[in-house]
Amino acid sequence: MPMANLAGKKAFVTGGSRGIGAAIVKRLAAEGADVAFTYARSGERAGEVASAVEAEGRRAMSIQADNRDPDSVRTAVEKAAKTFGGLDILVNSAGIYEEASIDELTLEDFDRTLDVNLRAAFIASRAAVDHMPDGGRIVAIGSNLAVRVPFPGISLYAMSKSALIGLTKGLARDLGSRGITANVVHPGSTDTDMNPATGEGADVQRSIMAIPRFGDPAEVAGLVAWLAGPQARGVTGAEFTIDGGANA
Structure with missing residues (x-):
């Protein structure tokens, strides 16, 4: 138990x-x-997650927000900070995945990917630090594809997650004097509804792993919780890959 x-x-x-x-x-x-936490569309799913938080005896707050809309992201952070009386931890987890060859991609695809995967993280970070005490934590959810691109068709996604590394390392430098840490967690193939372990292409993904199994979201969450906790106060500007050795 945690x-x-x-x-x-x-x-x-x-x-x-x-x-x-x-x-x-x-x-x-x-x-x-x-x-x-924010959610894009499913209020029912958000309600289930909020209920799980409350079952732990903690306060939960679900906020619908459009990650392509700067005002929506900023307002969500401000609302949470006002309700809770500040923020100690920010996790930039929202993201989308576009898969297409460069000759098929459009400028709209480019803008949408950067808006959600990068700009929203910048906006949330900028808003959160105004409410964060010294010793706060920022964790970005990147991707092992930011470091290695083993398949065609993922240039936009890889680019956005690579840029997220630069943003987060920059935050570590900007906020280090306040003892606020900023780190990146790079999941590999993880068993979610976006990329199920039984889905098309799952066997190909497993074929490049040293440990050929999809990760569990709870494993990624455990690493994030450690980075948010007291034992990681000296860890900042770092990248942590949890991908079964796909990038080994």
Whole structure:
């Protein structure tokens, strides 16, 4: 069982109603944090995640937000900070995945990918640090594809996650004097509804792993919770890959 390493902390997670984001919300709550999170469409899923947080005895707040809309992201952060009385932890988890060859991609595809995977993280970070005390935590959910691109058709996604590395390392430098850490977690193939372990192409993904199995979202959430906790106060500007050795 998780320890109460985050007792009394207040967290904000973008994209927290499904997949890895939902697992992170639940793990932070299990370790003692109150958690606000955004969701794009499914109020029902968001309600289920919020109920799981409340079952841990913690406060939950689900906020519908469009990650392509800067005002929507900023307002969500401000609302959470006002309700909770500040924010100690920010997890930039929301993301989309576009797959197409360069000769098929459009400028709209480019803009949409950067808006959600990068610009929203910048906006959330910029808004959150105004409400974050010294010693706060920022964790970005990147991708092992930011480091290695083993298949065609993922240039936009890889680019956006590579840029997220630069943003997060820059935050580590900007905020280091306040003891605020900023790190990136790079999941590989993880069993979610976006990329199920039984889906088309799953065997090809497993073929490049040293440990040929899809990850569990809870494993990623455990690493995020450690980075958000007291034992990681000296860890900043770092990347952590959890991909079964696909990038080994």
